[in-house]
Amino acid sequence: MATMKQVAERAGVSTSTVSHVINNTRTVSADVRQRVLAVIDEMRYIPSAIARSLKNDRTRTIGIVVPDNTSPYFAGLIQGVEEAAFRLGYNLILCNAVEDPGREAAHLRTLIEKRIDGLILVAGAVHAQLTELLRNQSIPMVLADHRLAGVHADYVGPDHARAGYLATRHLLDLGHRRIACVRGPADRPGCGERAHGYARALKEAGLAPDPANIVHTAPSSEGGFVAAQKLLAREVAPTAVFATSDVLALGVLCAAAEVGVPVPQALSVVGCGDLPLAAYTRPRLTTVFYPTYRMGQAMAERLIARIDGDSGAVEHTILHGELVQRESSGAPP
Amino acid sequence: MATMKQVAERAGVSTSTVSHVINNTRTVSADVRQRVLAVIDEMRYIPSAIARSLKNDRTRTIGIVVPDNTSPYFAGLIQGVEEAAFRLGYNLILCNAVEDPGREAAHLRTLIEKRIDGLILVAGAVHAQLTELLRNQSIPMVLADHRLAGVHADYVGPDHARAGYLATRHLLDLGHRRIACVRGPADRPGCGERAHGYARALKEAGLAPDPANIVHTAPSSEGGFVAAQKLLAREVAPTAVFATSDVLALGVLCAAAEVGVPVPQALSVVGCGDLPLAAYTRPRLTTVFYPTYRMGQAMAERLIARIDGDSGAVEHTILHGELVQRESSGAPP
């Protein structure tokens, strides 16, 4: 691969001149610039960002650590981040932590070695140790999707509690009283917050949350399916279900259909996240929209502002979604 | 951020000694090693991969360019690639090309500037110009999902034509004769190949493919929905539909339900790709499984073998999927 030195020799100029024509960083006579450009083209010279980074102490690369790029929710965030990063001249190193703290730590370590300019972290079971790593190296970071206890950093994400509240409120307004909640595992911060919103709405309506109405399950359609089976088999079955994600809601819809419980006539279902697919389930799913793409963009923009020297106070950016009412929710039987 | 030199000074040794204890690259007396390690720990020294790369000419970073990380299919590939890359000591720079040749080119350029060790390319509308770029810089590359005319490189992907054939064959075996094909846009290589498999199966069965039975549409559930509406409105409607992706198939299922056409009693539907969600639609979707995770792994492994010097002949790795028969397909009415 051609180097600047080779270009300089071939063009009969010094490397500094080549550098300057490339970066437009001082005036170069028209003919010299012409000649240099020609040689660059001819030799197919492409500057090394590695060498440049060593000099500049900037890599124009940011890292993003998520539990799993395959989840539609994280995929949406990543897409937004990638778009804004590209627009602002940055590349994105993607790391899946796979709910494995060891792996998360390993990724963080190599990201620091590679001298990323900043990090977007959807924290899994991160422990103090890890975030301390970041703080010590003073690498800009934005927390995504949920905050991290004891970590003082910019945050961009949805208001999960509000989403859970909106969904439940909607069901209450329709007249439901026995409203179940199908939620992911306890250690998923987002699920917990959404469940809180659910509980708050119930309490506001003067209903005592019945623990039997809250089912923890695996965060998959299968999980939703199993949970719904359990709920629908109860003697006094709920008339509505709030599922803390659309993926779960799909399983709930499927289970209801299988047992012969018509939605929404006998059971209302509300999801969360508004997957593109949610508009094409049968019946079409009522859900709370999460603006993942915009969130992703906001994360990258916030981070890059920090990289560019913004030293203002820590910011918390909350992006609200709204209830999207479709066909899976209606008045109780 | 601490440097090796600082560590060396503080430990009272030379930088080369520090380098050697870090890399275990020559014997160092126990006490010196001890001391160096202590200082590294104390100063929170983390070596710079940037400087190392400049020396070594290796970044241990690979790039992946896909149309859109949000598509479940690409998301699955990316996940597999990330896993294998991590396991083998590489990071992944993710680039979305967004069906925009200009953007694809820009990404390729920065990836080369950043001196990635290799590239995984799910090509969009790439033109000769771009791949020539790669060849000129002699960066290892594997083509993913579909080949690229005129580009002689390793390939890892599914056999789209076979998938289309299997799906259609299944419908024929069930006794269907009027089988439609709902497919994505013409410029999507994978769709075209799957449609070919569809046509071949029909021909083998002695059926002349009816152009009116092949509907091009947007590669989304909405697209599938619209296409199905059109098909079901025909005087002689098809009794079965092969959709070239599960996302499309979902739209088809939704349209059928809306028009009151029962699946599979009056209409059989087969998808392609086997999204996790496909098992939880109503009815559960018959589809052709694509082993995306394994494909992704194979891509990374192939690429890294090349990076490590494998100079054997170009390889084409085809990973087959199988038909997953569920509830959306049955005998014709």
Add this chain to the structure above:
DNA sequence: CTGTTAGCGCCTTCAA
């Protein structure tokens, strides 16, 4: 067993 030295490719003062 350890240190000195010469770069890797680029940018950037400092001089001319």
Add this chain to the structure above:
DNA sequence: TTGAAGGCGCTAACAG
């Protein structure tokens, strides 16, 4: 308008 030279942080001969 241009060049020479030093150094970013690290590795790897080459010496001792």
